[in-house]
Amino acid sequence: MTYPMDFLHDLYKTMLRIRLCEESFVDPILAGEVTTPCHLCSGQEAVAVGLCSVLAKDDYVFGNHRSHGHFLAKGGSMKALAAEIYCKEAGCSRGRGGSMHLIDPEVGMLGSAPIVAGTISLAVGAALAASIRKDKRVAVSFFGDGATGEGVLYESLNFAALMKLPIIFACENNLYATHMPVSECRITQPISRIAEPYCMEVHTVDGNDVLQVYEASRQAVATCRKGNGPVFMEFMTYRLRGHVGPDDNVQGAHTDIRPKDEIARWIDKDPIKRLEQYLLEHHLLANRMLQEIKDEVTAEVQDAQNFAKMQPSPKREDLTKYVFA
Amino acid sequence: MSSHRKLQYSLAINEALHQMMEKDESVFVIGQGVKSPWYVGNTAHNLLERFGEMRILDTPISENAITGAAVGAAIAGMKPVVVHPRMDFMFFALDPIINEAANWHYMNGGKSSVSVVFWGIINRRGEQAAQHSQAIHGIFAHIPGLRVVMPATAYDAKGLMIAAILDPNPVVFVDERMLYGQVESVPEEIYTVEIGKGCIRREGKDITVIAVSYMVHEAMKAAESLAKEGVGVEVVDLRTVKPLDREMILASVQKTGRLVIADVGWKSFGVSAEVAALVSDEAFDTLKAPIQRVALPDCPAPASKTLEDAYYRTAEDIVDAARKLMDYRRTDS
Numbered sequence: 001m002t003y004p005m006d007f008l009h010d011l012y013k014t015m016l017r018i019r020l021c022e023e024s025f026v027d028p029i030l031a032g033e034v035t036t037p038c039h040l041c042s043g044q045e046a047v048a049v050g051l052c053s054v055l056a057k058d059d060y061v062f063g064n065h066r067s068h069g070h071f072l073a074k075g076g077s078m079k080a081l082a083a084e085i086y087c088k089e090a091g092c093s094r095g096r097g098g099s100m101h102l103i104d105p106e107v108g109m110l111g112s113a114p115i116v117a118g119t120i121s122l123a124v125g126a127a128l129a130a131s132i133r134k135d136k137r138v139a140v141s142f143f144g145d146g147a148t149g150e151g152v153l154y155e156s157l158n159f160a161a162l163m164k165l166p167i168i169f170a171c172e173n174n175l176y177a178t179h180m181p182v183s184e185c186r187i188t189q190p191i192s193r194i195a196e197p198y199c200m201e202v203h204t205v206d207g208n209d210v211l212q213v214y215e216a217s218r219q220a221v222a223t224c225r226k227g228n229g230p231v232f233m234e235f236m237t238y239r240l241r242g243h244v245g246p247d248d249n250v251q252g253a254h255t256d257i258r259p260k261d262e263i264a265r266w267i268d269k270d271p272i273k274r275l276e277q278y279l280l281e282h283h284l285l286a287n288r289m290l291q292e293i294k295d296e297v298t299a300e301v302q303d304a305q306n307f308a309k310m311q312p313s314p315k316r317e318d319l320t321k322y323v324f325a
Numbered sequence: 326m327s328s329h330r331k332l333q334y335s336l337a338i339n340e341a342l343h344q345m346m347e348k349d350e351s352v353f354v355i356g357q358g359v360k361s362p363w364y365v366g367n368t369a370h371n372l373l374e375r376f377g378e379m380r381i382l383d384t385p386i387s388e389n390a391i392t393g394a395a396v397g398a399a400i401a402g403m404k405p406v407v408v409h410p411r412m413d414f415m416f417f418a419l420d421p422i423i424n425e426a427a428n429w430h431y432m433n434g435g436k437s438s439v440s441v442v443f444w445g446i447i448n449r450r451g452e453q454a455a456q457h458s459q460a461i462h463g464i465f466a467h468i469p470g471l472r473v474v475m476p477a478t479a480y481d482a483k484g485l486m487i488a489a490i491l492d493p494n495p496v497v498f499v500d501e502r503m504l505y506g507q508v509e510s511v512p513e514e515i516y517t518v519e520i521g522k523g524c525i526r527r528e529g530k531d532i533t534v535i536a537v538s539y540m541v542h543e544a545m546k547a548a549e550s551l552a553k554e555g556v557g558v559e560v561v562d563l564r565t566v567k568p569l570d571r572e573m574i575l576a577s578v579q580k581t582g583r584l585v586i587a588d589v590g591w592k593s594f595g596v597s598a599e600v601a602a603l604v605s606d607e608a609f610d611t612l613k614a615p616i617q618r619v620a621l622p623d624c625p626a627p628a629s630k631t632l633e634d635a636y637y638r639t640a641e642d643i644v645d646a647a648r649k650l651m652d653y654r655r656t657d658s
Binding site for chain 2: 062093123158
């Protein structure tokens, strides 16, 4: 399989933008400059980037608590994201939402919310809207393995299947529901088997290989566009940081219950390193080119941090603004 | 403009749906039983035949996902009306209603609004017991970001349903199956009853009775009977529970100095408590007697008709409360 150079460049750059943006918040969180709960997605970039690379700008995405990557991959502004994480008026949710409420309707990022599984049915509704209007849009619901414990997921799978809705149920299985290993909270393994009774197309994908994510997502989106949805996709992946905030390992305490050797194994499977290796081995992008991208992204992230820190907070007198439209 | 055409309450809702669906292709109705008169009476009459299965969606019994889907469709630009034929089942849907829809506009900094109608029907009496009879409007009224309307008449049922559909915010529309047979003049054209505006159903100088939903009709009966005793009762129909029509409530209490609040929900922490607090805050000095509340006792709805008769409030309870007010004499001065 060969891919256009621009496409590979974009995949790499978008993953790097997410990674470096996430990592740029580690120090501000540890220093107490950022206090909104940040569920960093470092390590899971390939899922958001590979899947969103197949979507059109006006396709719909709903995220969850860990959605910085979804927001950037769908085309949201890094400055608006950073400002939101600092809870500033210039943030994408004007400092009313914080890290867990990211939205940009202009690019189809319809929202994210930390009630686990809470946005799955909303994405079903967006797909229903597309279906009623026959506008060929596709909706994607990103949720984690923990969300498979919520009943609303199964109601949503059934209804979406009954109505043949153009929705992709994108389960990012990072093996832990907060602290709890997936094996301790799910009888069905792999998770993708839960979708089988609902008679839909199912994919189980290496979520740390962006090209595999892309290939599977291309099929899934095509199925939805043809009116043969929904599709369930399970992406095997791993977060390199803590459930919320930087991992305790960063502070040396290792209260993270995940075994250190498991973490080490997944660091070897880092999706960005893997794409780098692929690009170098196949002589697709030279080292010099990768470095240029890194420099460019580093500067962008620094800009976003500087921008966000300088922005004003929302005004006290505007407390109740936006309760109603 | 005015119409002498008579229409029953349920068909007034039906007409609102027909007219709004015809006018705006983004309006659709979704919920359990919309194909069945057993669930929603004749409120859905001929909608399916006219608008088809993509806009009149009868659904599996999945209140959480279906209500969430309505919320998501609204976020994606549609104007859904999601019906809960018994509002007791809305507890399954509190997450999309409260966590998502009510908070959505605020927590997204005004970038996205949720124009959805959550329609819940109260099914009072009929020995249906605790899980088929509840009126939970007070729970919704507690939540920032939700509007809550409760029409008592056919005219208001149509006008408030249309206003709810047009509103850019989530609106909880609470009706009452026992009112479905109420008949009155209902204009044939599209009109709205403004959300947040009450209505004086009867003027009086001695006592204000603030009522909601079917208690408006009980209040009118009570006013009739008190008039025979020479007591003038002003009946205020709230029509909207949230936001309250503060001006109308305060103006009436300032006129009469005596207040009875008649709600269809439980007494504690509900609409009657909220109205009483408002009057205490804003019109304390005008009160000639302590505020009386006529509301359901803190007890689940019973099945037995004997117990139902003890449970539900009627015009008699309002009359008793009014007499207490008229007989009240201050003892401290």
